[in-house]
Amino acid sequence: MLNVPSQAFPAPRSQQRVASGGRSKVPLKQGRSLMDWIRLTKSGKDLTGLKGRLIEVTEEELKKHNKKDDCWICIRGFVYNVSPYMEYHPGGEDELMRAAGSDGTDLFDQVHRWVNYESMLKECLVGRMALKSPAPKDYCEEKKVLNGVFPQSQVTDTFAKEGHSSPSYDWFQTDSLVTIVIYTKQKDIGLDSIIVDHQGGSFRAETIIQDHSFLIYIELSHEIHEDFSVRVVENVGKIEIVLKKKENTSWKCLGHPRENHNSLIPKKDRGFLWLQILHSDLYYRKCQLISKEDVTHDTKLFCWLLPPSTHLQVPIGRHVYLKLTVTGTEIVKPYTPVSDSLISEFKEPPLPNNNYIYFLIKIYPAGLFTPELDHLQIGNFVSVSNPEGNLKISRFQELEDLFLLAAGTGFTPMVKILNYALTNIPSLRKVKLMFFNKTEDDIIWRSQLEKLAFKDKRFEVEFVLSAPTSEWNGKQGHISQALLSEFLKRSLDKSKALICVCGSTPFTEQGIRLLDDLNFPKDEIHSFTA
Numbered sequence: 205m206l207n208v209p210s211q212a213f214p215a216p217r218s219q220q221r222v223a224s225g226g227r228s229k230v231p232l233k234q235g236r237s238l239m240d241w242i243r244l245t246k247s248g249k250d251l252t253g254l255k256g257r258l259i260e261v262t263e264e265e266l267k268k269h270n271k272k273d274d275c276w277i278c279i280r281g282f283v284y285n286v287s288p289y290m291e292y293h294p295g296g297e298d299e300l301m302r303a304a305g306s307d308g309t310d311l312f313d314q315v316h317r318w319v320n321y322e323s324m325l326k327e328c329l330v331g332r333m334a335l336k337s338p339a340p341k342d343y344c345e346e347k348k349v350l351n352g353v354f355p356q357s358q359v360t361d362t363f364a365k366e367g368h369s370s371p372s373y374d375w376f377q378t379d380s381l382v383t384i385v386i387y388t389k390q391k392d393i394g395l396d397s398i399i400v401d402h403q404g405g406s407f408r409a410e411t412i413i414q415d416h417s418f419l420i421y422i423e424l425s426h427e428i429h430e431d432f433s434v435r436v437v438e439n440v441g442k443i444e445i446v447l448k449k450k451e452n453t454s455w456k457c458l459g460h461p462r463e464n465h466n467s468l469i470p471k472k473d474r475g476f477l478w479l480q481i482l483h484s485d486l487y488y489r490k491c492q493l494i495s496k497e498d499v500t501h502d503t504k505l506f507c508w509l510l511p512p513s514t515h516l517q518v519p520i521g522r523h524v525y526l527k528l529t530v531t532g533t534e535i536v537k538p539y540t541p542v543s544d545s546l547i548s549e550f551k552e553p554p555l556p557n558n559n560y561i562y563f564l565i566k567i568y569p570a571g572l573f574t575p576e577l578d579h580l581q582i583g584n585f586v587s588v589s590n591p592e593g594n595l596k597i598s599r600f601q602e603l604e605d606l607f608l609l610a611a612g613t614g615f616t617p618m619v620k621i622l623n624y625a626l627t628n629i630p631s632l633r634k635v636k637l638m639f640f641n642k643t644e645d646d647i648i649w650r651s652q653l654e655k656l657a658f659k660d661k662r663f664e665v666e667f668v669l670s671a672p673t674s675e676w677n678g679k680q681g682h683i684s685q686a687l688l689s690e691f692l693k694r695s696l697d698k699s700k701a702l703i704c705v706c707g708s709t710p711f712t713e714q715g716i717r718l719l720d721d722l723n724f725p726k727d728e729i730h731s732f733t734a
């Protein structure tokens with residue numbers, strides 16, 4: 205026999221009853237079900253009309269958006285553009301319009317308290333309500349100096365002109381923890397957007413927002429433990445850094461500002477300036493050599509351990525600078541971090557945490573830097589800078605064809621691109637790598653590439669040798685129009701394509717010229733340079 209509860213269902217104060225008493229459902233048009241809404245939110249369509257930006261909304265601004273086709277509602281401090289959602293709302297448009305252009309938190313709590321609106325309306329998020337008073341009453345004097353809304357004058361013109369709101373930060377504490385919160389006001393923020401270092405008593409957090417860096421740089425007022433945690437709430441562009449206090453005392457202030465603290469700095473397009481070693485604005489931390497493995501006769505896979513007091517994940521397509529001091533002189537060269545392999549089962553068991561950074565580096569016996577690097581022993585240190593470069597992850601969105609043209613160690617940026625694209629881009633139909641080398645012995649990770657092509661049918665690799673032995677029966681020569689026109693075949697006539705080119709400067713320049721001759725538009729090409 206079924207054990208049927210004697211109690212009435214729904215229970216007298218259950219949410220189902222609140223729902224049935226508090227609102228009525230309206231019939232939805234065809235194609236406006238919950239599933240249809242979810243499909244729309246995942247389609248990549250810009251539902252806010254702000255192209256992924258998050259803005260700070262004043263009360264006056266909120267009030268202006270009070271019409272069905274332009275309806276903003278504030279719920280618990282976050283503002284949503286609910287116009288695209290109107291026709292999908294089971295309670296009907298009129299119910300949503302009751303909160304149009306205003307704070308709908310109370311209304312929402314009465315009727316939809318249990319609805320996970322943060323997830324339902326994630327793609328409709330416009331931003332946060334602007335704070336009315338910049339400093340809560342418990343702020344100490346120092347906190348006012350360090351904290352609060354970023355002064356408008358410090359926001360660079362370009363950033364404001366592009367329509368971005370300025371980032372800001374705040375901090376909070378419990379007996380044992382200090383949490384620093386950065387409000388980036390951008391949606392495309394990930395764990396690789398923030399670089400945190402704690403060295404001595406200095407705390408430094410650099411957030412990469414578009415082509416700018418937002419810097420928090422403070423001499424902390426009290427001691428903290430070496431390790432900390434970093435969390436990113438992607439849909440609201442919020443970053444939380446949790447520091448552990450050494451002593452359970454209350455901090456009156458976070459600390460004293462250091463150079464460029466609380467400022468938004470445009471990232472320089474260095475071009476070839478790095479050759480002049482203008483690196484005073486780059487920040488370095490010392491990393492320990494963990495292992496060094498031969499990959500080819502002259503190329504090695506280096507693994508370095510980041511300090512526990514650093515959070516650094518180099519975004520795909522970006523490079524860092526490595527620095528060594530040789531007989532009193534600092535030498536700096538750019539290198540592109542890679543993953544430890546192209547296919548996960550190549551490395552068993554995986555290293556216990558992700559605080560490792562890997563590089564594939566070719567050693568030039570007559571070179572300035574690489575022989576010094578090669579002479580380092582396990583346990584020795586090298587300085588690693590913050591990431592540089594300009595590849596935007598948004599270029600991979602909805603991509604259908606990805607073509608990679610790499611020469612020699614120009615393969616290095618392609619490693620993370622391959623891993624990322626094949627795992628994260630569902631629209632991808634074809635990924636093709638044309639890999640130029642002098643001889644067969646120079647090909648980096650050849651068997652991994654062949655295994656990957658075998659495992660993932662979307663991926664193809666073609667090796668082209670400029671100085672092959674007589675046994676080589678594959679493609680030969682340098683980059684040329686004949687090779688490219690045969691190789692760069694789209695999977696569909698008008699497919700969305702991206703072509704990445706990386707190698708020596710003459711190789712890359714020639715590649716770009718040839719792609720231009722073949723009528724590939726500039727916005728489908730990304731070339732890697734320093």
Ligand code: FAD
Nearest residue numbers: 537538539540564565566568570571572573574613616734
């Ligand atoms: P160099 O001193 O620069 O010498 C290199 C070669 O040129 C040697 O064979 C040397 O004998 C020869 N040479 C030097 N000067 C002359 C001259 N005047 N005339 C003729 N020949 C000369 N490399 C990698 O291995 N892995 C990477 O991930 C990587 N990423 C990079 C990312 C970027 C953005 C850039 C721009 C470069 C990258 N490189 C990478 C290349 C790297 O930065 C160095 O250029 C490379 O390691 C050589 O450094 P080196 O000081 O040892 O050699």
Ligand code: NAD
Nearest residue numbers: 611612613614640641642670682707708710711732733734
């Ligand atoms: P390499 O000298 O062994 O040459 C590899 C292939 O590149 C050759 O087989 C040939 O097909 C092609 N190539 C070389 N010189 C060329 C030229 N003048 N014109 C046309 N094609 C040419 O390569 P390597 O020693 O491994 O050097 C790789 C280069 O890539 C370095 O210059 C390095 O600085 C550069 N690199 C740049 C980046 C970046 O910009 N992000 C990253 C990694 C490597």
